[in-house]
Amino acid sequence: MIDVQAVSKRYGQTVALDPTSIACEAGSTTALIGPSGCGKSTLLRVVAGLVIPDSGTVSLAGETLTAQNSERLRQNLGYVIQDGGLFPHLSARDNVTLLARYLKQSPVAIDRRVTELGELVQIPATALARFPRQLSGGQRQRVGLMRALMNDPPIVLLDEPLGALDPITRSELQTQLKAIFAGLGKTVILVTHDMGEAAYLAGRIALMRDGRIVQRGSLQALLDEPAEAYVGDFIRAQRSPLPSL
Numbered sequence: 001m002i003d004v005q006a007v008s009k010r011y012g013q014t015v016a017l018d019p020t021s022i023a024c025e026a027g028s029t030t031a032l033i034g035p036s037g038c039g040k041s042t043l044l045r046v047v048a049g050l051v052i053p054d055s056g057t058v059s060l061a062g063e064t065l066t067a068q069n070s071e072r073l074r075q076n077l078g079y080v081i082q083d084g085g086l087f088p089h090l091s092a093r094d095n096v097t098l099l100a101r102y103l104k105q106s107p108v109a110i111d112r113r114v115t116e117l118g119e120l121v122q123i124p125a126t127a128l129a130r131f132p133r134q135l136s137g138g139q140r141q142r143v144g145l146m147r148a149l150m151n152d153p154p155i156v157l158l159d160e161p162l163g164a165l166d167p168i169t170r171s172e173l174q175t176q177l178k179a180i181f182a183g184l185g186k187t188v189i190l191v192t193h194d195m196g197e198a199a200y201l202a203g204r205i206a207l208m209r210d211g212r213i214v215q216r217g218s219l220q221a222l223l224d225e226p227a228e229a230y231v232g233d234f235i236r237a238q239r240s241p242l243p244s245l
């Protein structure tokens, strides 16, 4: 479904992506994880067609992404960034329905879909009438998710969708996201800093460093057969509160 082949990207002297490849099967969830600046967001933006790589190719459902077709292919994917990435001057509802209205979908179908998605992400209609600044961080992220799912794209890309949330809201949203991904059969790539979140939400973890994927597999596989010492070091560096008790 998503096939990234030897993609590279430099910004001046900075290597954001060393030639990097990753393939994600339809219906799978993959977590990109790694230290700050290792290229996670760049890789996600390349898949989203928002960053043009210096070399390499990205194929979505068998079609290679080009400058000519990127706008059309982008309609097959939902992209969510931290804090929802909502337009501040539009109500939450107008943010969610923007593309559907642009594509001239019928108002009845739009209403039905908004109601359905509101129930899915558990956001009340009263909140949808408000502007983004009048919503909590967790609500903004739910609205961002509604917007990404509005046109039922087969691919969903999430860039730290749960960053900067309190642990209880974060845990609730993790549970909802997992149910949403499983129920809707989407192909998902998600960027996170949190190994627990990656292991909970994704069947496969891709651990990155310095613009390349060091290892891909389940958390268990990464623990049992680390490709290099860094893999074990990265996993052990994730602090859990319980052992300190």
Ligand SMILES: Nc1ncnc2c1ncn2[C@@H]1O[C@H](COP(=O)(O)OP(=O)(O)OP(=O)(O)O)[C@@H](O)[C@H]1O
Pocket: 011, 014, 015, 016, 034, 035, 036, 037, 038, 039, 040, 041, 042, 043
């Ligand atoms: N538009 C840009 N212009 C210049 N340099 C950039 C740009 N975007 C990213 N970079 C650089 O490319 C490298 C990879 O950045 P990227 O945002 O992909 O990392 P990341 O792993 O997502 O980091 P973080 O976890 O901190 O969000 C970094 O060194 C970053 O400073």
